[in-house]
Amino acid sequence: MKIIKSASLDTIDAICIDVESTFTKGLPNFTIVGMISTSISESRDRVKSALLINGFKFPPLKITINLSPSEISKKGTHFDLAIALQIAFFDTNKIDFSDYYFFGELALDGNIKDTSLIFPLVLSLSKKGQINKVVVCEESAKKLVNIPNLEIYKIKNLNDAIEFVKIEDKEKYLYEKKDIKYKTLQIEDEKYFYDTNYLEDFKDVIGQDMAKFAAMISAAGNHNLIMEGSPGCGKSMISKRLRYIMPPMSLEEILEKAKLQALDFKEVDFIPLRAFRSPHHSSTKSSIFGGGSSNARMGEIALSNNGILFFDELPHFPKSVLEALREPLEDNKILISRVNNKILYETKFIFIAAMNPCPCGNLLSSVKECRCNELEIQRYKNRLSEPFLDRIDLYLVMNDSFNDTKNRVTSKELHENVIKAFTKQKNRGQKELNGKLADEDIKKYCILDEESQIIMEKARFNYQLSFRSINKVLKVARTIADLNDNEIITKNDILQSLNFRRR
Template sequence: MKIIKSAVQELIDATVIDVEASFTKGMPSFTIVGMVSTNINESKDRVKSALLINDFKFPPLKITINLSPSEISKKGTHFDLAIALQIALFDEQKLEFGDYFFFGELALDGTIKDTSHIFAIVLSLAKKLVLKKVVVCEQSAEKLANIRNIDLYVVNSLNSAIEFVKSDEKEKFIYKKEQKKYKEIEIFDEKYFYDTNYLEDFKDVLGQDMAKYAALISAAGNHNLIMEGSPGCGKSMISKRLQYILTPMSLDEILEKAKLQALDYKDVDFTPIRTFRNPHHSSTKSSIFGGGSSNAKMGEVALSNSGILFFDELPHFPSNILEALREPLEDHKILISRVNSKVLYSTKFIFVAAMNPCPCGNKLSSIKECRCNELEIQRYKNRLSEPFLDRIDLYLVMNDSFNDNKNIVTSAELHKSVIEAFIRQKQRGQTELNGKLSDEDIKKYCILDEESRDILEKARVNYALSFRSINKVLKVARTIADINGNEIITKSDLLKSLNFRRR
């Protein structure tokens, strides 16, 4: 029996599927088995049309297509090509499909199309070293060409695919394309890429020097940031520009970002610009963390991995969402459990939030009068619990004065400082940036001089700092030291870090 290899996406991983076929005497019929979904069953009509239009005989037999293993639920139209090949070549018993994987949806005229899941499937299997040779259409190949260590063969129609299978010169089907070049740096034989096209620039932000400095620290070390200030003082402007000055991305991170985009049914891009997700405060808990009645689906927390998760109007988010954020902010992962599935998502994002100082927003304003009483302000602030705020690295109170606009700083200048700090972290041998360091790594990399140790001890007593708060202070101080080019954390670095703690 001839077997054609394909695969199916299961949550965030892929599983190899063998497409088998049997042709037996009996009443002519066409059946697809193996726990298949509706869109796979619909492929019977697409396959039959593609074969008949291209002058292939549809066998007058009982045709059974099996997608094995049968206990795995399967969905997706990318099985069309493998099913059509099994039927078109049913009488070619000596043909072997080897270790080639076939993916593609068929149009009614036999043209092969790309589907949203093909990239995610191939990337998952390539990472597990399961797959080496892939047969797809040119549209799919343009995306897949970014994945390392796989050979791509292009077939744009059913006739072309049959010609490929029968050909002894498969090299002529190999896909070759020049990839877009980005600026890169190499550290310990690992390449990191970055883009210098700043669609939104920090030069547009008037004043707010401290906020820009906080954004620089956040970007350089992957630190969580909350900005509190009156409406219109620049909180959202800074948050949206932060995306373009983040640290360079490795090829694996770029591919992982593209995989999440594919699973989210978005257009896949391979730019070294990290993700920016900003859900509205009316979003449901399932849309933020993932969910579904039976299968666990990704939410904003998983989709923002390696990028930014931005919450505007932070106190207006429901308390159950804010409290549930504590685990992904602390452990950098989240487990979603459902009846039929359990999936662990990585959540190494930068959490950025903006909030007003009071319900009316004018408490810190120099030109408008606050209309809130003390009880309303306290109730507004109490929406953010201490355990939640304890997971924030940088807390900044912003004024609404724009008179200090002499120091214009551009995104290019900030990005240069971020890259220099990033290089210092990687050259120390850190696998994670400062904001995501483990307790063991903090002891190893966040080294204080003697004067700084005394200051930290006094701060611990005077500000009643928790163990987590001390670690946050050390990680921020380590990033400030990297920005300043200091090998160990100095008094100045530590004092600046303490200045960003919430009072």
């Protein structure tokens, strides 16, 4: 019995699937079994049409195609190619398919198409070391070309696929590898990529020097940031420009971003620009955290992994959403449990939020009068709990003064500073940036001089800082020290870090 390899997604990980077939005497029939979805069931008509149009005789036998293992639910139209090859070579067992994986949807005329699942499938198999050679169409090959240690063979249609299987010299179908053409940063053995096209530039933000400094700290160390200020003072402008000054991305992070784009049914790109997700405050809890009764779907926090999750009008988000954010902000992962499956998502995003100081927004305004009473303001503030705020690294109160029009810092200048700080962190041997350091790494990398230790002890007593708050202060101080090119944390670094704590 011939076996042709393909794969199916189990939530976000790929599982190898063996496409098997039997051809027995009996009334002509064509069935596909193995816990298949409607999209696979419909492939019978696509495969039959493609074979007949291209001159192949459909065997007058009882054809049974099995997708093994049968207990796993399978979906996707990419099984078409493997199923068609099983039927095209039904009368021979001499051909060995074992070295190759086949993916592709068949058009009715036999042309092979790309599908949204092929890239995440191949990437997942490659990370597990289960795939070396893959046969796909040209559109799929363009996406897969950036995956390392992978031989890609490009075919156009069913006739090409059949010829590829028959011939011994398969080199003419080999797809040429191409490098990612962006600026690179080499740190030891790892290569990092970054883009210098600043489509939204910080030079458009008038004034707000402290907010720009906070944004640079946030980007350089992956720190969570909340900005509080009057409407129109620049909170959203700064948040949307933050992604352009984020640290360079490794090839693994670029591929992971592309995988999430494919799973979100978006066009895949390989630009070293981190994800930016901005759900509306009326979004449901399931849309933000992921869910679904049978198949768990990814939410906004999973799709923003290695990027930015931005909440505008923060207090207007439901209390249940804000409280549920505490675990992914602290642990950098979230477990979605359902009756049929459980899935663990990584959530290493920067959480950025913008909020008004009161319901009417004018409490901090220098030109408008606040219309809210004390009870309304207190209720508005109480929407954010202390445990939630304790997970925020940088808390900034912005004014609405636009007098300072001279200091127009650009995104390019901020990005260069971020890259310098990023390089220092990686050269220290840090696997994670400062904002995501584990407790044991804080002791190793966040070293204070004598003056800083005295100030930290006084701050702990005067501000009644929790253990988590102390760690947040140390992490921010470490990033500020990196931006100031200091090997250890100095008095100025720790004072600036304490200045960004919420009081």
